[in-house]
Amino acid sequence: MSTVKDDGILQPPSAFEGRRWLFPSALVHALDPDAGRPGRRPRRTLRDWLVDFSLFLVAVVFGLAAADSMTPENTPQTLLVVDQWVGALACAAVWLRRRWPVGLALAMIPVGFLSNTAGGAGLVAFFTLAVHRPFRYVGWIGGISMALVPLFFWLRPEPTLPYVAAVAFTVLLGANVIGWGMLVRSKRQLMLSLRDRAQRAETEARLRAEQAQQLAREAIAREMHDVLAHRLTLLSVHAGALEFRPDAPREEVARAAGVIRESAHEALQDLREIIGVLRAGEPDEAGRPQPTLAALDALVAESREAGTKVTLLMRVTEPAAVPASVGRTAYRIAQEGLTNARKHAPGTEVTVSVTGAPGEGLTVCVRNPAPEGEVPPVPGSGQGLIGLTERATLAGGRLEHGPREDGGFGVRAWLPWG
Incomplete structure (x- = not known):
């Protein structure tokens, strides 16, 4: 009534x-x-x-x-x-x-x-x-x-x-x-x-709609952190390198400036898309495609172009059969691991390994040794790994991270692949 x-x-x-x-x-x-x-x-x-x-x-x-x-x-x-x-x-x-x-x-x-x-x-x-x-x-x-x-x-x-x-x-x-x-x-x-x-x-029904909208906004916020942290870290690392090495060769300065310009452009574009989704009040399901496991090669190539030494070990049986949600989570874990390595261990070689098969699950490991010399301080909120842990848990898996015996740092995640 x-x-x-x-x-x-x-x-x-x-x-x-x-x-x-x-x-x-x-x-x-x-x-x-x-x-x-x-x-x-x-x-x-x-x-x-x-x-x-x-x-x-x-x-x-x-x-x-x-x-x-x-x-x-x-x-x-x-x-x-x-x-x-x-x-x-x-x-x-x-x-x-x-x-x-x-x-x-x-x-x-x-x-x-x-x-x-x-x-x-x-x-x-x-x-x-x-x-x-x-x-x-x-x-x-x-x-x-x-x-x-x-x-x-x-x-x-x-x-x-x-x-x-x-x-x-x-x-x-x-x-x-x-x-x-x-x-x-x-x-x-x-x-x-x-x-x-x-x-x-x-x-x-109204509360469920509000909860769904809140969950969508939280998902957008996580995507915002994952995407923008990667871009802005490149800006911070290369701007810090230019600040600490004003006498660097001209070619290296030009390459760093190019990375800064491209990363700033990409970050601005991502921010515009995310703000547009927030203003619309609903997730952009038909917008730009979300990254999956197949985009991991492009992520590693981008990191290499930015000056990070990355070794990718891909040992996945039937990689095309990996579910999109599992592949997207694996991509975000690798992206956050590379971002943290660039911030806290610049100049080190980062190893990204992905192994798994149907029925066994997908294991993603990102490791880097301890950096040599003093590392310029890079601001960070420490929420990235917390968000990754939550993301892996919501996917039905688990994530572990922490210092290694050799002084480096490692991130290891297991995701279910039924």
Whole structure:
């Protein structure tokens, strides 16, 4: 019975707005708490007025039928007048049934002993009690009223019916009225339950969408780190080399400047693509292709052109059969390993080995020896290896990294290849 607007606030749908008069005011207020004035009872709908008037007529008809059966021969004149006046007041009290259902039902118990014409109003009161209050109220008040029915007909016998038949008919009629009211209440509770279930489903769907968007943004952030760290490290390493060796040969300076320019251009291009995806609010599935294991040769060639000595050992059975997700993870591990080697061990020879076969998994190792001499400080956040560990774990594998016995550093990862 509700929809979610852009601001996330539940609002009643337009179909409900147009048919509000068809629902009881209590149900309208439950479905749309803003329908009534703050601090006041909800206004009666057209349906409420029709139902109230119909029940008032039912109480009047029952009262007239009861009054017609009472004659001066079997009822004293004073009691007859009192009975009719009390019955008329009871019928008028039917209009208060929505505001005080419990009080009206309780009042009808002694009123029923004084006035036979108030029987219809009593039935309406018990019906209202069953509709608007839980069963514990109906059980106690209705039970007391039913228990007093034999006493009533013993004190005031029905001239047209035997005692047992009158008691049985009255108890059966009261039970049917109360059962009808409980059925109406259960239908309203079912409608509210369905509304609440729809609300929870809408809320859960919105939360799942937000979670999916957050996961997509986190994936983009990891890609941003993996891509930009590789590019910017080249900038930092070669700019540091130019700073520490201002007397380097002209060819070496020109090559370093070319690497800086190309890396800056690539980093800027990657940043533009990633920012574009973030602004769009969804991952670019159809954008530039993601690297796989086949792109590892190009990565090694790029590192060699940047001046890093790299040895690639590829011992993979059926490399074309490596799943794209596994190959992409292996590529990112090798890329981060080469990036860290350039930052913290420049001038050393880095060994990248990839081995594996279907059913055995894919093992990626990146090792470098200890650097010679003092290494210029290169800023780093230390989040790269943490991200790689998380990436490998999410892929179902594991990753280990740390210093080696010879003073170097190594990264070893195993990825499942079913």
